[in-house]
Amino acid sequence: MNDSSSWACPVKHAAEPQRVSLAHGEGGSSMRRLLEEHILPRFDRLSSLPLDDAAVLPQIDGRPVLTTDAFVVSPLFFPGGDIGTLSVYGTVNDLAVRGAEPLWLTLSLILEEGFSLQLLDRVLESVAEAARRCRVSVVAGDTKVVPRGAVDRLFVSTTGLGRLIEPGPSGSATIEVGDVLLVSGPIGRHGIAILAAREEMAFEPPPESDCGPLIEAVAALRTAGVRVRAMRDATRGGVTAVMHEWARDCGGTLVIEEERVPISSDVRGVCELLGLDPLNVANEGTMVVAVHPDDAESARSALQCVSVCARAARIGFVRARGLLPVVVKRGIGSERPLLEPSGAPLPRIC
Amino acid sequence: MKYLDEFRHPGATESLLESIRRRVTKRWTIMEVCGGQTHGLLRYGIDEALADAVELIHGPGCPVCVTGAEVIDRAIELASIPNVLVTTFGDMLRVPGSRESLASARAAGALVRMVYSPLDAVALAEKHPELEVVFFAVGFETTAPATALAVLQAKRRGIENFSLLVAHVRVQPAMEAILCAPENRVQAFLAAGHVCTVVGCESYEDLCRRYEVPIVVTGFEPTDLATGIAACVEQLETSRHEVENRYDRVVQAEGNLRARQFVEDVFEACDRTWRGLGAMPLGGLRLRESWRDYDAERRFTAGALPQVVSSCRCRSGEVLSGRIKPPECAAFGGECRPEHPLGAPMVSGEGACAAYFQYHRPELRCEPRAVEGNA
Numbered sequence: 001m002n003d004s005s006s007w008a009c010p011v012k013h014a015a016e017p018q019r020v021s022l023a024h025g026e027g028g029s030s031m032r033r034l035l036e037e038h039i040l041p042r043f044d045r046l047s048s049l050p051l052d053d054a055a056v057l058p059q060i061d062g063r064p065v066l067t068t069d070a071f072v073v074s075p076l077f078f079p080g081g082d083i084g085t086l087s088v089y090g091t092v093n094d095l096a097v098r099g100a101e102p103l104w105l106t107l108s109l110i111l112e113e114g115f116s117l118q119l120l121d122r123v124l125e126s127v128a129e130a131a132r133r134c135r136v137s138v139v140a141g142d143t144k145v146v147p148r149g150a151v152d153r154l155f156v157s158t159t160g161l162g163r164l165i166e167p168g169p170s171g172s173a174t175i176e177v178g179d180v181l182l183v184s185g186p187i188g189r190h191g192i193a194i195l196a197a198r199e200e201m202a203f204e205p206p207p208e209s210d211c212g213p214l215i216e217a218v219a220a221l222r223t224a225g226v227r228v229r230a231m232r233d234a235t236r237g238g239v240t241a242v243m244h245e246w247a248r249d250c251g252g253t254l255v256i257e258e259e260r261v262p263i264s265s266d267v268r269g270v271c272e273l274l275g276l277d278p279l280n281v282a283n284e285g286t287m288v289v290a291v292h293p294d295d296a297e298s299a300r301s302a303l304q305c306v307s308v309c310a311r312a313a314r315i316g317f318v319r320a321r322g323l324l325p326v327v328v329k330r331g332i333g334s335e336r337p338l339l340e341p342s343g344a345p346l347p348r349i350c
Numbered sequence: 351m352k353y354l355d356e357f358r359h360p361g362a363t364e365s366l367l368e369s370i371r372r373r374v375t376k377r378w379t380i381m382e383v384c385g386g387q388t389h390g391l392l393r394y395g396i397d398e399a400l401a402d403a404v405e406l407i408h409g410p411g412c413p414v415c416v417t418g419a420e421v422i423d424r425a426i427e428l429a430s431i432p433n434v435l436v437t438t439f440g441d442m443l444r445v446p447g448s449r450e451s452l453a454s455a456r457a458a459g460a461l462v463r464m465v466y467s468p469l470d471a472v473a474l475a476e477k478h479p480e481l482e483v484v485f486f487a488v489g490f491e492t493t494a495p496a497t498a499l500a501v502l503q504a505k506r507r508g509i510e511n512f513s514l515l516v517a518h519v520r521v522q523p524a525m526e527a528i529l530c531a532p533e534n535r536v537q538a539f540l541a542a543g544h545v546c547t548v549v550g551c552e553s554y555e556d557l558c559r560r561y562e563v564p565i566v567v568t569g570f571e572p573t574d575l576a577t578g579i580a581a582c583v584e585q586l587e588t589s590r591h592e593v594e595n596r597y598d599r600v601v602q603a604e605g606n607l608r609a610r611q612f613v614e615d616v617f618e619a620c621d622r623t624w625r626g627l628g629a630m631p632l633g634g635l636r637l638r639e640s641w642r643d644y645d646a647e648r649r650f651t652a653g654a655l656p657q658v659v660s661s662c663r664c665r666s667g668e669v670l671s672g673r674i675k676p677p678e679c680a681a682f683g684g685e686c687r688p689e690h691p692l693g694a695p696m697v698s699g700e701g702a703c704a705a706y707f708q709y710h711r712p713e714l715r716c717e718p719r720a721v722e723g724n725a
Binding site: 199201272274275330331332333334335336337339342343346347348 | 354358360363364367386392393394395396398399439440441443444464466470572688689698699700707708709710
């Protein structure tokens with residue numbers, strides 16, 4: 001009597017590989033399976049298109065706006081987000097603060113040999129979810145695998161394409177004396193969340209990143225008819241770096257009033273402990289806005305109507321250029337220079 | 351934020367500053383010992399607000415600034431040995447040795463890592479038995495107890511791949527050296543609150559009595575600093591010299607006895623060369639003989655530390671001893687800037703030169719003087 005089970009090879013099939021191997025980047029069947037099983041199903045647009053070398057996109061109504069960014073964050077997962085959400089929101093926000101409606105994204109992955117496929121799935125889920133939230137489609141992508149040690153587990157690069165909604169911000173060169181500076185929420189949350197997670201600091205609860213989209217906040221300003229001179233998401237270098245760029249562009253002196261700057265108590269605590277200035281710490285879902293003085297109040301109220309911007313605040317103003325490009329008013333009212341950050345802020349000894 | 355906001359209240363600070371301005375009959379000269387206090391005084395503009403009443407001169411109390419270039423060279427030398435990982439605090443990474451900093455050595459391939467505590471370095475050693483983990487221990491009495499605790503913990507847990515490159519310094523010998531110097535102008539001290547948290551304010555009694563100098567222990571917030579200055583002024587105006595604790599929410603008379611015991615168990619006082627200030631008798635700490643197995647220099651290297659010649663363009667020694675203000679150095683703000691420091695006080699955020707660079711308005715900077723040779 002034939003028993004088909006007795007024909008089975010006595011050697012068990014090797015378990016499905018759970019880690020990225022160099023073969024996944026070599027263009028053969030392993031790569032096809034990686035794409036078909038892990039990447040394409042998560043992105044409607046990609047899975048519905050033939051895998052051509054380039055995506056042909058519909059015509060858009062307006063001027064195209066293009067941006068690109070690379071994400072190399074460590075750790076990959078942190079309170080409030082991960083490299084996946086970061087790579088979508090970072091690029092989407094760059095389009096949004098330039099006055100564009102984000103439409104499409106490309107996604108480029110550089111994977112380290114040995115990276116866990118399960119973690120890759122989690123990152124891809126985050127990318128997909130963040131893209132859905134921002135109503136953008138991932139329309140093209142690329143995957144490379146490099147030998148162990150050549151990258152730190154996973155690097156992600158995204159390019160974003162959107163359409164400008166006229167009139168966009170008039171630009172930082174148009175910032176004038178008397179203009180008002182605002183932030184959309186408490187500053188420094190991303191930088192402190194990453195620092196605390198990377199260094200395994202036992203803060204309870206752990207500080208959370210502000211990693212999130214600014215599309216709604218920008219739309220609220222647009223709807224309120226605010227004359228926006230410039231908007232920037234205050235990423236690396238924090239608010240200080242943006243202030244210095246704008247001061248260079250407009251030729252005025254930007255004055256920050258320290259007491260008005262919203263800071264969450266956990267960020268303030270960590271900064272006090274380590275001797276860091278929250279103004280220099282990175283954000284991922286918080287922007288700085290320069291507006292015409294007559295629109296300052298409507299800008300603040302419009303932002304505060306957006307849930308993530310409930311603590312939006314006026315933080316300063318622009319005056320004629322003095323000796324310094326950026327100053328901060330502190331405590332007893334004395335003005336001090338706010339220097340451009342140089343390199344990463346380092347915690348002090350004591 | 352409890353314990354912060356009430357000591358940053360602009361109204362309270364301003365009224366204290368006004369009372370100091372009213373109280374003085376002459377312009378007194380007070381030295382704040384600690385770099386953190388220099389930072390606070392300049393950040394909040396207290397030095398300017400009191401310019402007519404008190405001259406604030408900045409002491410040597412930034413441990414990063416006074417760590418010798420030769421010790422940094424030794425740390426780099428250790429980090430360049432295969433499988434030796436040198437760990438240290440963040441602001442130590444950018445301080446230049448005689449040729450380069452730990453950060454630039456790391457970029458060139460040396461194994462260097464920033465930690466937030468010496469105990470993190472012990473944990474790294476435990477996690478990486480294939481490495482020899484060295485903690486480059488810098489700091490005043492404030493950080494010495496944690497270093498002592500780290501070596502005690504390493505011994506208790508049998509972690510043998512952990513050792514220390516010790517560059518700890520003691521603050522009182524430096525204060526005494528300043529008072530002994532023939533050109534000394536210091537009439538009163540603001541003593542460093544963090545150091546006193548460990549050593550207590552009683553430990554200053556002898557210095558206060560022998561040199562007849564008021565010593566007021568104070569904190570770092572604007573109201574703390576104004577309170578400390580007011581107390582110094584009051585003593586000077588009434589010809590008194592006492593140790594006064596104006597940071598009693600943190601500092602006890604006897605300090606932290608447990609922390610002191612850790613330090614006593616592991617370290618002993620030794621002579622140490624301070625950057626910019628030269629030889630400082632009993633100005634440092636070293637491992638006691640019974641702990642020398644944990645001495646990284648003994649474990650990995652041999653020979654005395656090389657002599658390092660300071661840059662003749664850097665007058666950091668005069669800055670650290672309060673003889674000049676940073677802007678009086680010809681290199682300040684031009685050739686010497688935080689991104690290209692000639693001396694350590696420009697590197698560390700707590701250094702007097704960096705604090706002046708960061709907080710002083712350029713129009714208030716003194717006219718540079720001619721360079722006067724070797725510091």
